[in-house]
Amino acid sequence: MKIDDKILNAAIDMIAKKGYKGATTKEIAEKASVSEMTLFRHFGSKKKILEAAVDRYYYSIQMKELFEQKVTWELDKDLLMVAETYHNLMKKNKNVIKIAIQEGSRVKGLLEQVNKHPRQLKELLINYFEEMNRRGLVVDSEYELQAMNFLYMSYGHFISRSFVSGESITSIAEDNIITGGVKVFVENLTPERSKAVMQ
Amino acid sequence: MKIDDKILNAAIDMIAKKGYKGATTKEIAEKASVSEMTLFRHFGSKKKILEAAVDRYYYSIQMKELFEQKVTWELDKDLLMVAETYHNLMKKNKNVIKIAIQEGSRVKGLLEQVNKHPRQLKELLINYFEEMNRRGLVVDSEYELQAMNFLYMSYGHFISRSFVSGESITSIAEDNIITGGVKVFVENLTPERSKAVMQ
DNA sequence: AGCTATAGTTAGTACTAACTAACAGAAGTC
DNA sequence: GACTTCTGTTAGTTAGTACTAACTATAGCT
Known part of the structure; x- marks a missing residue:
């Protein structure tokens, strides 16, 4: 090195x-x-x-390209992929994220840097939901709202575990929390008719 | 003063x-x-x-008593109440929460203090879901998992808005995000037969 | 009025942190 | 082998910070 x-x-x-x-x-x-x-x-x-x-x-990736490579147009798989990608990205950037919370606006370019991924992910999810809706695989909804809450869930999970509570609040494994969280949104966004088919 | x-x-x-x-x-x-x-x-x-x-x-409240006073046994109202209570609590304790992230274990008693509410809320939600399930108003599910993801969503929302991104990622108002997030979990936990009734 | 308790003021101490200067040694290049 | 470039070392400067000491001023209570 x-x-x-x-x-x-x-x-x-x-x-x-x-x-x-x-x-x-x-x-x-x-x-x-x-x-x-x-x-x-x-x-x-x-x-x-x-x-x-x-x-x-600050480890940075082009979300859009990665997503386009991996997308399957199956809601559960795609959302899980996004959640896992986001989580891994935050893990890699853990220290910088912590510094961003601490020093925030005192370091020039820091907040912009750290906000880049969430912003990309939000847009990406909105576009994805819209396309899935056209294909009849996602219900009508306010997609930005859904995207934000999905991302907040991942973010909250990461911050809580990494910086304040560790394993001390729940003993459920990280992966199970992620898949569980994805399930909630999948259930919520899947049209009724597709649900029957899937079951 | x-x-x-x-x-x-x-x-x-x-x-x-x-x-x-x-x-x-x-x-x-x-x-x-x-x-x-x-x-x-x-x-x-x-x-x-x-x-x-x-x-x-550190502004601290007895969740359990407050909850018992306000509970209506209607999933949407109760979850919204929990989400709003939690959010307001975090707002009041904003500074201490930030210090907890920054200084963490270097200040004795700090992490315990800050983890108290989430822990209480988790237990409270689990008990609530179980009781609602007995009443036939909530589907079978892994309640701890649901509770954790619900809390993580609130937490992530609060941290992101308060400490790193402000309004710069989404322009959706705070309240709308909260009600939207609640809706996702309500939809997810409500049994099919009750849904029809509600509609 | 006199006592007590508490806050302000000023000067100072001990320490630490960021940063500099100057010199010495090691490795690579021609 | 001389030259250059880079790193280590040591000693020192400067500024700021937590904290102390000693004295003064004030306000309430009896």
């Missing part, structure tokens, strides 16, 4: 754990196994380290 | 905004309109201020 990467990884880790002010350059240097001087030589200041980290280390 | 209260309010505010390390005793004193000395005379140290604030200023 290159030295820049070691520094940025260590920085994201420590800042997510202790907050921007709470994480010291000394700690970051130690965690990255480089000397403190090297941080400053590479990035100039602590603030710039964080900015570079957010910019380069 | 008493001087202790002014200090604790100011402290919660500043620490939620800037993090524990980021909020200085000087700022807290200014915001509380008292001298910095008064902070230390009243609470001894910065850490003790936060602990006192979390201890005294």
Whole structure:
């Protein structure tokens, strides 16, 4: 791993754990196994380290393309795929997401970065529901509302488990919660006539 | 307002905004309109201020009693009531919830405090679903799973709106999202025969 | 009026964190 | 082998922060 990467990884880790002010350059240097001087030589200041980290280390994907590859036009499978993709994406970006909650508008570009995926997912779901409706596989509904609540459910699950309650509120496994949540929306959006067929 | 209260309010505010390390005793004193000395005379140290604030200023209610008073045994009304109660509770405790995400286990008693309501709500919902099931008003299902996803949906909505995206992802009003989310679960849990009756 | 309790003020201490300067050593390139 | 580039090391500067000490001022109570 290159030295820049070691520094940025260590920085994201420590800042997510202790907050921007709470994480010291000394700690970051130690965690990255480089000397403190090297941080400053590479990035100039602590603030710039964080900015570079957010910019380069937010794992980002093109939802639309991925979705188009994987879509099956079966509501349960597709929603599960979206939920799992979103969940995995948040896991990969866990530290940056935490920093976004903590530092929010104090780091330029951070909120935009973090809001990118939800925004993409919302649009993607709306379009998907509309197409499914044309095919007679999804009932008439307010799709943006449905999409938002679906995403909020995933988001709440992730945040709660990752940052505040862990396993301490429910012992149900992560995967079961996700499939259970998907089921609720599938049930809700599937037309009556298709339900009979499916059963 | 008493001087202790002014200090604790100011402290919660500043620490939620800037993090524990980021909020200085000087700022807290200014915001509380008292001298910095008064902070230390009243609470001894910065850490003790936060602990006192979390201890005294986490607005807490007895869910069970409130619920028993308000329950109507109509699924849609009851779930809406729970969702609104939960949402309002989180709004009141917004700052403490943010501090819990940020400082987590570094402040003793904090996570326990913040996890109390979700835990209560989970149990309450499970019992409610079971009773509704006995009355033939809710289908057989995994009630803990349903309860968790219902709560995660509310939680995700609150966190997203309050701390990271604001209104920037959807323009749908808060209340509409809540009622929409409730509808999904109502639809999902209502037995077929009751649906016909209701329509 | 005098006592008590409490808040404000000012000055100061001890410590820590971000950041700099200057030098020394190691590795690769020509 | 000299030159360049990069990293480590050490020592130090500067600024800010939690916290203390000692004195002053004020307001309520008797």
